[in-house]
Amino acid sequence: MIGKGKSISHTRASMAYGWNQEKNAEVVYRQHLVGDNPKEISREFQLIQEQNVNCKKNTLSFVLSPAIEDGKKLHKAELQKICAAFMEKMKLGERQAIAFVHRDKQHLHIHLYVNRIDFNGTAYNDSFIGKRCQQAAEKVAHQYQLTTVKHLQIEKEFNLKDIRAEIKRRHDITMKNFKPKSFDQYIKAMEANKVKVIPCINKANKLQGFRFEFDGYNLKGSEIHRSMSGGNIGKAMASQVGVKPFLKENEQLKMAGKAVQLSNRMIVSITKHVLKQIISRGIEY
Incomplete structure (x- = not known):
């Protein structure tokens, strides 16, 4: 109570x-x-x-x-x-x-x-x-x-743990089976998996990240798993298709009824990540 x-x-x-x-x-x-x-x-x-x-x-x-x-x-x-x-x-x-x-x-x-x-x-x-x-x-x-309140908090924490795991599972299925090349495709694929993806857009109309709605819960991507921050989702897609094709696909996005671009910080972070992978593979080769 x-x-x-x-x-x-x-x-x-x-x-x-x-x-x-x-x-x-x-x-x-x-x-x-x-x-x-x-x-x-x-x-x-x-x-x-x-x-x-x-x-x-x-x-x-x-x-x-x-x-x-x-x-x-x-x-x-x-x-x-x-x-x-x-x-x-x-x-x-x-x-x-x-x-x-x-x-x-x-x-x-x-x-x-x-x-x-x-x-x-x-x-x-x-x-x-x-x-x-x-x-x-x-x-x-x-x-x-x-x-009591403590019981409710404990129950909520247990439920939250299961919710996080389920959203992460559906995210992994989306990335593996749908292989999205853009954030637009990712959002549609997640909706097909019954998870609503809500873009976080700053005042400059730049995409900052995402929140996820599922079964009455609304969670920030990084709260679910570090791989589900906006930047890390972008890195995973860019690693599959390459930096140039990824940036071309995401050059102009339409989210929440308006044109949105990737933030400069996100672009730099994604580019650095993919370049490091290329360099690492080259050294191994």
Whole structure:
């Protein structure tokens, strides 16, 4: 479960968003409140907040997001317990609070609003509230055996490793079977292999490299494998067809709806690489 928190001043507007019926909002938790709509509840907040005129950001806004699979299993009673446990972990005590759950998207999330001013007129200390909120959310997740941020990060890393390997495999197949002579041909061949190649173009309309989209992931070429940087892809093609034919094929490229050229740095790097190969072969011969 992920937790985010901050202090806000626009209580009524935020609460109105939380209560938006179009998002299938459902009140899952309330404390020391009787109102039935955002206007009434924000007015109840205000009556207490008037005891402390120095505090401007006088409402605490939290978003608690269980993992997708966890969210599918959580019902109102369990969500209420999660909110109560979070309030306890944050040491919020006896304050006005209300929480709504949104189920409008696949990812269930809770909006929790708490009056920063207590019944004695004292403002809650919001120092490092974002970090403390995340720590409290992790403790609650452990308490109710929910997925924590660390688990999500580990899972993402495992998935990312597989995604990188799969994109690299499809790149290798493209280079071996299609034998592209230009970046245009390479992009089309990769698309045939279900990988979208996105050119990275600078302000001077020069090609700098590529990003790769596959299965919901968007990764820079060099993040996948060093052989998949723009320059190294160019070196591999130039090594197969020769520098002159390669540069001729890539003299004028059409990418992202406009004419693009190779960057000077890329041209020099590719040329040097192929020349070194030629010299090395000559010496061996």
